Amino acid sequence: MNLLAIALGGAIGSVARYVLSTFVLRVSGTLFPLGTFVVNVVGCLVFGAIAGASSQRVQISSTTRLFLLTGILGGFTTFSAFSLDTALLMERHAYRLAAAYVAVSVAVSLAALFAALAIFHTESFIP
Numbered sequence: 001m002n003l004l005a006i007a008l009g010g011a012i013g014s015v016a017r018y019v020l021s022t023f024v025l026r027v028s029g030t031l032f033p034l035g036t037f038v039v040n041v042v043g044c045l046v047f048g049a050i051a052g053a054s055s056q057r058v059q060i061s062s063t064t065r066l067f068l069l070t071g072i073l074g075g076f077t078t079f080s081a082f083s084l085d086t087a088l089l090m091e092r093h094a095y096r097l098a099a100a101y102v103a104v105s106v107a108v109s110l111a112a113l114f115a116a117l118a119i120f121h122t123e124s125f126i127p
Contacts, residue, residue, distance in 0.1 A: 001063055002062075002063055002066050005063050005064075005066050005067040005071060006066050006067065006070050006071040006074070007071070008067065008071060009066070009067040009068065009070065009071015009072040009073075009074070009075065010070075010071045010072070010074055010075035011075065012071070012072050012075065013071060013072040013073060013074060013075025013076035013077075014075040014076070016072070016075075016076050017039050017075065017076045017077075017078055020035070020038065020039055020042070021035035021036060021038070021039050021078070021081075022035065023035075024038045024039075032097065032101065033081075033082075033085035033088075033089070033101065036078050036081045036082050036085050037082075037101070037104070037105055037108075039076065039077065039078050039081075040077055040078060040079070040082055040105055040109050041105075041108050041109050041112050042076075042112075043073055043076050043077035043078075043109075044077070044109040044110070044112040044113040044116075045112040045113065045115070045116050046073060046076075046116070047069060047073050047077075047113060047116070048112065048113040048114065048115070048116025048117045048120070049116040049119065049120045050065075050068050050069060050073075050120075051069065051116075051117065051120075051121075052116055052117040052118075052119070052120030052121030053120040053121070055121055056121055057120065057121075082105060085101065086098050086101060086102055089101060
């Protein structure tokens with residue numbers, strides 16, 4: 001049952017990633033990989049919200065947790081795409097833009113995760 005939940009969630013997350021990333025790229029253009037950036041930040045925010053809420057406030061089964069976190073968000077977040085986007089920027093010799101993309105992606109994704117944990121968890125994870 002757990003593997004089926006993960007597989008179904010992964011399919012949902014992958015489609016959601018494609019839809020959001022494509023939409024963002026249509027709106028913003030392709031100079032900067034904003035689609036992957038938005039997907040990663042949204043993924044971290046939602047992951048933090050679910051992890052924070054389910055650790056104290058909301059009771060969810062282990063299968064549901066696997067479906068949401070490992071399945072949907074595992075399929076949704078895009079670290080491999082993030083890595084490829086960075087490599088492509090470097091291939092274009094846009095080294096400063098690549099470095100900014102890495103730094104901003106990591107910083108904003110971590111901030112989104114900590115913000116969601118702080119909001120949805122009764123004990124703050126922020127030191």
